Amino acid sequence: MPPIDSVFRPFRPSDAERSDRAAGDRARHRDKVRQAIRENIADILAEESIIGKDRDRIIKVPIRGIKEYRFIYGNGSPGVGTGNGQSQPGQVVGRQQGQAQGQPDRAGDQPGVDYYETDVRLDELIDLMFEDLELPDLERKRLREVPSDAIAKRKGYRQVGIRQRLDKRRTMRARVKRMLTTRERDPEADAERFPFHEDDLTYKHLVTDVREESNAVVMCLMDTSGSMDTMKKYLARCFFFLLYQFIRSKYRNVEIVFVAHHTEAKEVTEEEFFHKGESGGTLISSAYQKALEIITERYHPTLWNIYAFHCSDGDNFDTDNSAALRTAKELTDVCNLFGYGEIKPMGSRAYESSMLNVFRRLDAENFQTVLIERKEDVWPSFKALLAKDRVSESAAG
Amino acid sequence: MARVWDVNDLETWDTRIRARVEAYGLDCYPQEFELCDHTQMLAYMAYSGMPSHYPHWSYGKSFEKLKTLYDHGVSGLPYEMVINSNPALAYLMRDNSLLLQVLTIAHVYGHNDFFKNNFTFRTTRAEYTIPTYKAHAQRVRSYQEDPSIGLERVETILDAAHALSMQCRRNLAIRKRSEADARQAAIDAAQPPADPYQRIHRPRVSEVPDLRRTPIEPDEDLLLFVRDHNPYLSEWERDLLTIVQEQTQYFIPQIETKIMNEGWASYWHKRILDSLDLDTDLQLEFIVRHNQVVRPHEGSINPYHLGLRVWEDLHRRAGGGADGDAAIFAVREADRDTSFLRRHLTEELIRDLDLFEYQRKGNEYVITEVADEEGWRDIRDTLVVSVGMNSVPVIRVVDGDFGGKRTLALEHVHDGRDLHPEYAERTLAFVYQLWQREVTLDTVIGGKRQQLVHNDRGFTVKSGK
Numbered sequence: 001m002p003p004i005d006s007v008f009r010p011f012r013p014s015d016a017e018r019s020d021r022a023a024g025d026r027a028r029h030r031d032k033v034r035q036a037i038r039e040n041i042a043d044i045l046a047e048e049s050i051i052g053k054d055r056d057r058i059i060k061v062p063i064r065g066i067k068e069y070r071f072i073y074g075n076g077s078p079g080v081g082t083g084n085g086q087s088q089p090g091q092v093v094g095r096q097q098g099q100a101q102g103q104p105d106r107a108g109d110q111p112g113v114d115y116y117e118t119d120v121r122l123d124e125l126i127d128l129m130f131e132d133l134e135l136p137d138l139e140r141k142r143l144r145e146v147p148s149d150a151i152a153k154r155k156g157y158r159q160v161g162i163r164q165r166l167d168k169r170r171t172m173r174a175r176v177k178r179m180l181t182t183r184e185r186d187p188e189a190d191a192e193r194f195p196f197h198e199d200d201l202t203y204k205h206l207v208t209d210v211r212e213e214s215n216a217v218v219m220c221l222m223d224t225s226g227s228m229d230t231m232k233k234y235l236a237r238c239f240f241f242l243l244y245q246f247i248r249s250k251y252r253n254v255e256i257v258f259v260a261h262h263t264e265a266k267e268v269t270e271e272e273f274f275h276k277g278e279s280g281g282t283l284i285s286s287a288y289q290k291a292l293e294i295i296t297e298r299y300h301p302t303l304w305n306i307y308a309f310h311c312s313d314g315d316n317f318d319t320d321n322s323a324a325l326r327t328a329k330e331l332t333d334v335c336n337l338f339g340y341g342e343i344k345p346m347g348s349r350a351y352e353s354s355m356l357n358v359f360r361r362l363d364a365e366n367f368q369t370v371l372i373e374r375k376e377d378v379w380p381s382f383k384a385l386l387a388k389d390r391v392s393e394s395a396a397g
Numbered sequence: 398m399a400r401v402w403d404v405n406d407l408e409t410w411d412t413r414i415r416a417r418v419e420a421y422g423l424d425c426y427p428q429e430f431e432l433c434d435h436t437q438m439l440a441y442m443a444y445s446g447m448p449s450h451y452p453h454w455s456y457g458k459s460f461e462k463l464k465t466l467y468d469h470g471v472s473g474l475p476y477e478m479v480i481n482s483n484p485a486l487a488y489l490m491r492d493n494s495l496l497l498q499v500l501t502i503a504h505v506y507g508h509n510d511f512f513k514n515n516f517t518f519r520t521t522r523a524e525y526t527i528p529t530y531k532a533h534a535q536r537v538r539s540y541q542e543d544p545s546i547g548l549e550r551v552e553t554i555l556d557a558a559h560a561l562s563m564q565c566r567r568n569l570a571i572r573k574r575s576e577a578d579a580r581q582a583a584i585d586a587a588q589p590p591a592d593p594y595q596r597i598h599r600p601r602v603s604e605v606p607d608l609r610r611t612p613i614e615p616d617e618d619l620l621l622f623v624r625d626h627n628p629y630l631s632e633w634e635r636d637l638l639t640i641v642q643e644q645t646q647y648f649i650p651q652i653e654t655k656i657m658n659e660g661w662a663s664y665w666h667k668r669i670l671d672s673l674d675l676d677t678d679l680q681l682e683f684i685v686r687h688n689q690v691v692r693p694h695e696g697s698i699n700p701y702h703l704g705l706r707v708w709e710d711l712h713r714r715a716g717g718g719a720d721g722d723a724a725i726f727a728v729r730e731a732d733r734d735t736s737f738l739r740r741h742l743t744e745e746l747i748r749d750l751d752l753f754e755y756q757r758k759g760n761e762y763v764i765t766e767v768a769d770e771e772g773w774r775d776i777r778d779t780l781v782v783s784v785g786m787n788s789v790p791v792i793r794v795v796d797g798d799f800g801g802k803r804t805l806a807l808e809h810v811h812d813g814r815d816l817h818p819e820y821a822e823r824t825l826a827f828v829y830q831l832w833q834r835e836v837t838l839d840t841v842i843g844g845k846r847q848q849l850v851h852n853d854r855g856f857t858v859k860s861g862k
Contacts, residue, residue: 004506009429009430020436020440025443025454025458026457028552029458029461069823070561071789071809076756077783078755080755080780082693082694082695082751083751087753088767092763093696093764094755095761
C-alpha cells in the first residue's frame, strides 16, 4: 500500500479575521425574520400587551414562515432509542415538544416547532411597524421651520485643515507624485531623503448638513367618560399608544397635545392621559372646542401642520350631536387630517348610538373614520389612517 | 486541561499515527489538516464543511442557530470535520488540547479510509469536490449579480429546490436507466414469457406497453425531472436545479453511512491510540474523551456508540485478529447503514445495548418493544427504516402529462408512515412553483387514500378512489 501523505496548515489569524463568510447569509436571514414579524404585527399587537412598556424591553415574538419545508414523515411513526438497561414495555420515555413548556392553548397535534420564536427589542418592533407609515399631507409650512438635525458630512478635500482630518493616503500619494516628477526633472537629486512638503498635506473637508423639518402638532383626544369601560379604554389607549410611538420614532420635532374629555375637556399630561380614568357623561363637542381653543392659542394653522385624532365609543348626548358636528367641521377646516376612531367592542354596536352616523354628514376630504371592534382591529385601522398609499390613492382619485 | 502544543508536535504525532494507519492496512487519500478557530468551525459546519459554497439565507440561519447553541453552552463543537475529497480535508479546532488533536487525527484517518473505500462513495468523484463547490458558488453569485435575474429570483428558485432536494434516488450504485433502456425494458416486460409448450397452450396475447407516458417508469429524481420536462424554465433556473441536485447527490453517501462511518472512525481511533503507549495523563484524558464521544444517548441513538459496538462485535465474532480485520474490511467496503444493521446488528447486541422501540401515544412517547425474543426483530427493522435516506419519504413522478394537461402526477410510496400534512402542503406549493402547472400527490393519510392537489386555485385535498 502506498504511504499516506499529510500536510498541516497552521492557523492564520489574518484568515480568521476576514473569514466571516456567513455574514451575508445571516443578514439575509435576519431580513426574512423582520419580514415575518412585519407580516404578523397585527397578531403580535393583539397577543402581547406592549402598551406602556419600556422601549428597550425585549419581547418574545412568535413568527411563522422561515421554516424550511420538505416532505417529511409526521411524528406518528415509531422510532428506536437506547435504554439504560431497565427498559419496560409501556414505560414513558418522552413527551411531545412544546407541550412541556406550558402552552396549553396550542393544538395538541402540532409539535412545538410550528412557531419559531425570536427576541426583538420593543423599539425595533416599533421601527418595523412604522416603516411604511407617515403623517399624510405634511405640507412645508415655511415660516417656522426648525432645523431638526445638524450632521457633519464629508465633502471633498482641502489643502488646509486641522490635524485630525489629515488624509494620510492622499498625503502620501501627493508626496510620491511630487517625488516622481522631481526625479524626472532632475535625476541627480538626493535619492536618500524626500521629506513631506506643506503642499502634500491633504485634509478631509467637512460641512454641516442641516435638515429642515416642518412644524407639526398632533392632538390626541380621548373620551374618558363612564360609558368607556375597561375594554374600550384599553382599545383607545392601544390606538393612542401606537400613534404616540409612531410620532416619537418618526418625527423628532412634532409636538403632541393630549386632551381628555367627558362632559368637559381638559388638556392633560402624557402620564395622565394614558393612566388616569374618569367618569361622567359625554359631550364630544367639548373636546373639539378645547382642541380649537388650543389651536387658536398656540398652533396657528398657517404655521403648523395639525393632526387631530379622537377616540370615543360614540355614546354622545343626543343634544350635543349638532354641536359636535359643527365643531368637527371647524376642526377639519384647520387640520391637515382629522381622524375619528369609534370603539365598539364586538356585539355592542347594534343597540348603542353611534357617532359614525352623525359624522356621515360631515363632508370633508381630510376627515377619516374607523371602527375598532376588537384588539386585532387596532393595527389595521391605525394603518388605514396613516398608510402612505392612502395619500396616493386620494391624490389619484 | 489544555496543553501547550504547536504544529510541530502535531506533525510528530501525525507521523506516528500514520505509521499505525499503514500498518493496520487502512487505505487513505492524502490528508490535509487545517487549524481553525471556533468561528471558522461554526462557519464550516453551517456550510457543510466546504471552503466555498453558494450563498443562501438558510446557511445564515443554521450559523445563527449553531452559534446560539454554542454560546449558551447547549452543545459543544465537534472536535473535527472531515470532507470527502481527494486530498481529504480536515479542520482541527485550535483551542483543543494536544490529546484531543491526537485523537482527532486518528479519527480523521478512519473517515478518510471509509470515504475512499466504501462503495457508496464511488459516485462522488472526490478529486473534483472542492473545485465543483467553488464553481457552483461562482455560478450562483453570477446569477445573483446579473441585473436581469437578481438575488430575489435566485433565492426563490433555491428555496423551492432545497425543499425538493432530498427527493432523489438513494442508491447511486444502481445505475439509472436511460430513456431508451427504460422503453426497451417496458417492451420486454410486456412480452409473454417464453413458453416451452407453445404447441399445447393457447397463445398468449402480448399487452401493448404505454410508451407515450413520461416517465416510462416512476422517477424519484424530482428536481431533474422538473428540469428536463418543464420547457418554461430558463437556462439559469435549470442550472440552479442542477447545482442543488449535484450537491445533494454528493452528500447522500454520507447520510446513508452515518452509523458505519462514525463507528468505523471511532473504532480506529481507539485501536490506534491504544497502540501508541500514551503517557498516563494523556491516557486518562483519552479514556474520558473517548467515552464522551461514544457514550450511549439514553432515549435516542448515538451513531458513534452504535457503530462502534457493531464493528467491535463483528470483529470479535469473525474470530478477532487477522480474521476479524479481514471481515470488517470487507464490510466497510460493501455495506451501507441499512444493510450493515440488518446483517450485523444481532439479537445479543440489541439486548446488550438495551435498544427499545417507542411510539407516540397522545402526547407521550411510550416503549412498545423491548430487546427480548419477540421484540428484537421489530426493533432492528424499525431502526433500519429510520436510518439514512429511509427517514425521507419516497415521492415518485408517475406522469408528467397527466390527462394531457401537463399535470404533474406524483405518488407517495406509503410504507406505513404518513406524511406530515402541513409540511406536505407547503412543499407541494414548491413543486407547483417549479412545475408551473397543476401538481397532484397521491398519498395515504390515516389509512385513507388522499390526493393532495396544488393548482392555480391553491391547495385542495381530494379523497381518493
